[in-house]
Amino acid sequence: MELLEIIQFILGISIVASSILVILNHNPVVSALFLLLSLFFTGAFYFSLGSFFIGVVQILIYAGAIAVLFVFIVMLLDLNSFKISLPGRLLTHFMGVFVGVLFFVLVTYCVLEIPFSGFKESSQNALELSLTAKEISAHMLSKYMLAFQVASLLLLAAMVGVVLLGKPSNFADLQEKDLEHH
Amino acid sequence: MDALYVSLISVLVSGLCLLVTVPLMLIIERRGSAFMQRRVGPNRVGPFGLMQPMADALKLIFKEEMVPEKAHKKLFALAPLIGLFPPFLAFAALPISGFINVAGVDYPVQGISLSVGLLFILSISSLHVFAILAAGWSSNNKFSLLGALRSSSQMISYEIAIGICVVSVVLTYGSLDLREIVLKQQIGAGFPWWGWISLPLPFLILWISSFAETNRLPFDLPEGETELVAGYHSEYSGLRWALFFMGEYSAMLVASGFLATLFLGGYTIPFVSELELREFFTSFGLDMFWASLIAVLLQFIVFAAKTMFFMWVFVWVRWTLPRFRYDQLMDLGWKVLFPVAIFNAMLTLVLAYFFKG
Amino acid sequence: MELFNQFQGLYFQLFIALTVFSIGVIGFLIRRNLLIMLMCLELMLNGVNITLVSFSKLHQDPGGSVLVLFIILVAAAEAAVGLALIVSLFRRFKNIQVDNLREQKN
Numbered sequence: 001m002e003l004l005e006i007i008q009f010i011l012g013i014s015i016v017a018s019s020i021l022v023i024l025n026h027n028p029v030v031s032a033l034f035l036l037l038s039l040f041f042t043g044a045f046y047f048s049l050g051s052f053f054i055g056v057v058q059i060l061i062y063a064g065a066i067a068v069l070f071v072f073i074v075m076l077l078d079l080n081s082f083k084i085s086l087p088g089r090l091l092t093h094f095m096g097v098f099v100g101v102l103f104f105v106l107v108t109y110c111v112l113e114i115p116f117s118g119f120k121e122s123s124q125n126a127l128e129l130s131l132t133a134k135e136i137s138a139h140m141l142s143k144y145m146l147a148f149q150v151a152s153l154l155l156l157a158a159m160v161g162v163v164l165l166g167k168p169s170n171f172a173d174l175q176e177k178d179l180e181h182h
Numbered sequence: 183m184d185a186l187y188v189s190l191i192s193v194l195v196s197g198l199c200l201l202v203t204v205p206l207m208l209i210i211e212r213r214g215s216a217f218m219q220r221r222v223g224p225n226r227v228g229p230f231g232l233m234q235p236m237a238d239a240l241k242l243i244f245k246e247e248m249v250p251e252k253a254h255k256k257l258f259a260l261a262p263l264i265g266l267f268p269p270f271l272a273f274a275a276l277p278i279s280g281f282i283n284v285a286g287v288d289y290p291v292q293g294i295s296l297s298v299g300l301l302f303i304l305s306i307s308s309l310h311v312f313a314i315l316a317a318g319w320s321s322n323n324k325f326s327l328l329g330a331l332r333s334s335s336q337m338i339s340y341e342i343a344i345g346i347c348v349v350s351v352v353l354t355y356g357s358l359d360l361r362e363i364v365l366k367q368q369i370g371a372g373f374p375w376w377g378w379i380s381l382p383l384p385f386l387i388l389w390i391s392s393f394a395e396t397n398r399l400p401f402d403l404p405e406g407e408t409e410l411v412a413g414y415h416s417e418y419s420g421l422r423w424a425l426f427f428m429g430e431y432s433a434m435l436v437a438s439g440f441l442a443t444l445f446l447g448g449y450t451i452p453f454v455s456e457l458e459l460r461e462f463f464t465s466f467g468l469d470m471f472w473a474s475l476i477a478v479l480l481q482f483i484v485f486a487a488k489t490m491f492f493m494w495v496f497v498w499v500r501w502t503l504p505r506f507r508y509d510q511l512m513d514l515g516w517k518v519l520f521p522v523a524i525f526n527a528m529l530t531l532v533l534a535y536f537f538k539g
Numbered sequence: 540m541e542l543f544n545q546f547q548g549l550y551f552q553l554f555i556a557l558t559v560f561s562i563g564v565i566g567f568l569i570r571r572n573l574l575i576m577l578m579c580l581e582l583m584l585n586g587v588n589i590t591l592v593s594f595s596k597l598h599q600d601p602g603g604s605v606l607v608l609f610i611i612l613v614a615a616a617e618a619a620v621g622l623a624l625i626v627s628l629f630r631r632f633k634n635i636q637v638d639n640l641r642e643q644k645n
Contacts, residue, residue, distance in 0.1 A: 019563070031578060
């Protein structure tokens with residue numbers, strides 16, 4: 001077992017452990033922080049695979065922006081920590097777990113039966129055959145140029161939408177406030 | 183296994199640099215602020231007060247650590263450690279010095295030599311926000327939470343300006359690798375065409391934004407002593423508070439090192455290239471290992487000098503300028519620095535197109 | 540199963556990705572708190588990303604990494620909009636249990 005494989009193994013287990021802790025916590029803030037941990041370990045996992053650029057982008061955007069957004073909103077909204085299993089929900093929980101586990105087992109079986117082929121040199125020396133930022137960006141800006149432009153439009157639309165949604169001057173809020181005065 | 187030992191040693195060396203600088207900054211801050219305020223500052227504890235950090239550390243270790251009653255105990259204890267961890271990682275990605283020649287092979291003096299070092303430092307610095315949020319929320323104190331939210335929104339707003347300035351830096355130097363950026367600022371042994379000459383606006387913007395990123399005056403409203411008690415670390419006492427401050431000084435060191443690497447030529451000496459240095463020392467009959475070692479030490483001293491210059495400016499500005507109000511702070515980040523950074527990025531794009539074809 | 544010995548790294552990476560995705564699915568179906576459901580959505584996207592990166596590494600094809608970049612981008616936009624929706628829901632209903640949306644109609 002090479003050192004790199006050991007590191008990949010440890011990081012993979014850490015990702016799974018943090019993800020399990022995300023869904024099992026009563027407190028939303030702690031869940032959000034475990035989500036951050038999971039995303040950070042995923043970035044480190046990408047580093048150990050040799051995709052440095054994707055790892056850095058993952059930590060920069062996912063862990064450094066999206067997770068911050070989650071933690072912010074969770075801290076701003078004063079939530080009471082609800083228990084996971086409310087009375088009368090046992091069947092729903094069981095069905096949920098059953099669906100998840102069934103999906104897992106089925107896809108594992110499919111993956112183990114697929115004959116993988118058409119690969120280039122083996123990915124043992126992971127860190128030497130790395131996908132550099134130059135290759136990725138050359139591909140993105142030549143072959144996937146349309147997707148790139150559409151994605152920037154999507155970001156613009158999302159920004160405008162979020163600002164609109166965040167404005168507190170809704171009709172419903174105004175009505176309640178007027179009612180309170182009288 | 184060889185690569186493992188090399189990387190362990192380099193990471194240890196960079197961690198050691200960080201650990202040594204923090205007590206140094208303590209004494210520089212207290213004596214420097216004293217001189218600026220026409221008083222003497224601590225000078226009892228050793229020659230010229232140089233052992234003061236040790237006295238401070240001892241005092242803080244023996245202080246009683248109070249934990250608020252309804253605080254989230256685990257997160258409360260973990261938050262200072264979350265704050266310590268990003269600066270150590272980020273400092274490891276900075277090129278501290280040149281190449282050291284051991285048994286015929288050149289090893290880079292850098293904690294971790296990455297090909298995407300620039301973005302790595304940016305991404306790891308954005309993890310510092312979580313230490314503040316965790317500390318503020320777990321204290322179960324409205325002032326702490328408010329200070330934490332203010333601080334983190336300030337940090338993420340100024341990160342945007344930093345990101346766009348980094349875009350123009352990458353356009354100019356054509357690489358994300360910090361060592362290549364440092365080497366390109368030397369251009370042989372002629373005039374040191376340092377970063378701030380070819381990129382003056384990003385230099386200014388990054389400099390101002392690094393004040394906001396490290397929560398230093400004039401942007402330290404979240405931890406302002408007269409505004410919010412002590413903001414997100416009000417409830418921390420004793421060793422935990424010391425760890426927080428260690429984290430803040432380490433973040434300052436990373437920001438200074440980052441500025442020195444991008445804009446002041448990193449570890450390169452102005453009119454002398456590393457090859458010339460090594461030849462100079464081997465002409466005395468020294469072994470290649472010793473010649474490269476002396477060259478590495480000289481370049482390390484140059485890097486330390488440039489970084490300490492920025493650290494001194496951090497201390498200088500803290501005790502000179504008044505504090506920004508919160509809305510003034512956000513206005514500066516969004517309405518001034520962000521458009522200027524975008525304008526500069528477009529300008530750099532046009533100039534890069536004309537000068538590089 | 541003969542390929543397992545040769546592609547041990549790949550199978551481990553796919554296993555991790557699948558586990559994270561399934562945990563996201565289970566969490567999405569169990570938890571009734573809208574914020575946690577959004578977090579499980581992000582977990583699912585994370586699992587898909589790990590799959591794509593490992594295959595991109597295997598074939599040395601940058602196309603997979605480009606798709607990962609786009610997925611991260613879209614996830615960011617979607618998380619922002621989803622959180623804005625949650626905030627306005629919270630203002631309206633004062634709590635974020637999904638069951639409330641079924642009972643109260645405007």
